[in-house]
Amino acid sequence: MSTNTVIDVDGLDVTYGDFRAVKGLSFQIERGELYALLGTNGAGKTSTLEVVEGHRKATAGTVRVLGSDPGDRAAVRPRVGIMLQESGFAPDLTAAESTRLVGRLSGREDSVDRVLDLVDLAHKADTRVGQLSGGEKRRLDFATAVYGSPELLFLDEPTTGLDIQSRDALWEVVHRLREDGTTVVLTTHYLEEAQQRADRVGLMHQGTFRHQGTVSELTRSLPAGIRFSLPPGAPTPPAASVAQGDGTYAIETFELQQDLKQLLDWAHTHGIELDGLSAAPTRLDDVFRAIGADSTAS
């Protein structure tokens, strides 16, 4: 383990009775990384994170967080911020009181006004949590997680229920924290978000990693796609084009730029306008679909 390793998981097993939900999982997350832990439903992400966050004991294997046992709350808590999927705020406390309470428990120094302002909730400081909207509660969860700028930040489905402005604002705060060296562990079902934000992705299925690496490493094994339609009477398009049942053509390619150029040159030569032309790089969604197809086949 290097001195820059923030999370070190080695041979992690989590079992429930006879059921082995996490099977010998190993991974490291380095300082300053944004690591997205993704997976199919029931893959074992929550079970893994519960151990890493110190809420559950590993059945087997070793887990170190910032060099400590994650169960050692006194060592770990002041350095870690956690935004859970469901917050446990008392509904009759105000937003400011909740932030102050969680902030005090974290052991970090900060100002309640500052963090509420970060998530645009300053005007709701004296509103009871029970009277906040779903999106406002989510923003309060985030505010309490980033209180005191933790070294390590867990974001569990952070943008679910947030409108686009609030999402952008949240990612802006994360961006600034990362500039100061904060390490971020993200779980999300918004794959586009992971694709856009993550330095590395761990993709779990049935208790183990199916893939781990950068987004481009994960998507490299699958082709990108070009789609278009042709006007009636057009000549046959380049050989890689495959007619779809719906009158459109598709080209699956590992050489997106080259094949797109060839298609455009062909269209230009024949004076043809390609209707509904789109060229899309491989997305994480496609990697997920491939896992689904693979499991069905096996």
Ligand SMILES: Nc1ncnc2c1ncn2[C@@H]1O[C@H](COP(=O)(O)OP(=O)(O)OP(=O)(O)O)[C@@H](O)[C@H]1O
């Ligand atoms: N307390 C429990 N008792 C028994 N089985 C459990 C328990 N918690 C989780 N499991 C099982 O362990 C497996 C992994 O669950 P886990 O919640 O870790 O998955 P996940 O990747 O977070 O899934 P999702 O994306 O659906 O939330 C699932 O098959 C689940 O049914």
